[in-house]
Every structure is written in C-alpha cells, then in structure tokens.
Amino acid sequence: MAIHLLRQHPVALAEIVFSGVVELLLFEPATVALDYSWIPRRAYAAFVWLMFLTLVIAVAGIGAIHRRDRPLALLIVATFGYFTLTASIPETSLRYALAYLPMYFAALAAGMVELIPRVAGHVRRVDGASSRASRAAANGPS
Helix, strand or coil, X not given: CHHHHHHHXXXXXXXXXXXXXXXXXXXXXXXXXXXXXXXXXXXXXXXXXXXXXXXXXXXXXXXXXXXXCHHHHHHHHHHHXXXXXXXXXXCCCHHHHHHCHHHHHHHHHHHHHHHHXXXXXXXXXXXHHHHHHHHHHHHCCX
C-alpha cells in the first residue's frame, strides 16, 4: 500500500525528502547550539551557513577523491546518499547523521586539502601585488 501511495504522489515525496535532507544537513546542527543556551536566531544564522560551507567543501573533496580513487568516491557518495535519504524524514534528528559522518569527514578533509592551497595562493598573489604597489608609491615617481 505504501509503494502504491508513493507512486501516486512523487512530487509530495520529493518535497518531503528534500525538506528532511535540508533539515538534517543544515538546520539540525543548530539545535546543538540551542542546548548550550544560544539565542535561536544566532544559532541558526551561524550554523546554517557553517554547515552549508562544509557541504560545499565536502562536495569539492568528493571531486578530488574521484580524480584519484573512483571506487572510494563512489563509496562515499553511496554511503552519504543512502543514510541521508533514509534519515530524511520531517522530524529528523542529528543522531541519524552518525552513520555517514566518517565518510563525510573524509570528503571534507579531501576538500580542504584541495581548496586551501588555491585560497592561499590567491591570498599571496593579492598580498604580493599590494606590497609591490606600496613599494612603488614609497619610492616616488620613476
């Protein structure tokens, strides 16, 4: 009977799954801060953006892992996808994330290894350009 209902209402099912995934990945970690007396507005403002950033870095990490080890990248995506989708119920809890956290952190670490040199190189270029400009200004017109 359940399969019959799900087949009749695929859009409603997709909306429920999407809402559960967003709640599990972005909003549920903020409830930890609420347990430590954070103001709800500040907890959600801080943690939602932090979790979104970690998700973006983890996706970059999966891309980096995919270039080096495709079976591992597939394992990470399958584990993360399976446990995220099975836990994507409207009233989800952070405890459902425990099953995929090791794979999530592996992807997050790979993403940080991939992105930090790029960001550091960009910062060095900007600092180098500004220091050359300041030296030229200090030396006066040529």
